[in-house]
Amino acid sequence: ADKEEEEEEHPAPADSAVVAPTAADQAPSAKGTEPFETDESAATPPPYPAYCTTARISIPAPVPMPAWTDSEVVRLLAISSPPASPLSPWSSPP
Template sequence: EADEEEEHPAPVDSVVVASTAADQAPSTEETEPFKTDESAATPVPHPAYRMTARISIPAPVPVPAWSDSEVVRLLAMSS
């Protein structure tokens, strides 16, 4: 068991550098530009990220159609 290598934690003053998306992106030498008649299809987003607009409009409240005689009668009651 003495022959096994021991794992040593990194020193406190060491720096860990994570690769960024820019590091993983292909360089301009590795990619070819689109020709004018070419297009790229946009991938469909995952359903969890897809959002649709939903607008709900409440139904209008029906207004009774009163006759002229009813209007006159109601106005007479209020005065």
């Protein structure tokens, strides 16, 4: 059963595998002291932010695309149209 569990953790993010052993090592040490609850709480948050960051990096990528496209479109239009043709109607509306 241990081998199967280890194999499943291997494909998972290396961070998770590294954090798991660290928390387990601290848990027993703190357990003997008593304030293990505090240690466990501090060891639990680390893996969370790491996961949040990974998901955040994937989300912000597509977000700037639309904004960047808009700016690029306007720039392309201005560069493609040397004569202020599209700018004329925009500058002096009817």
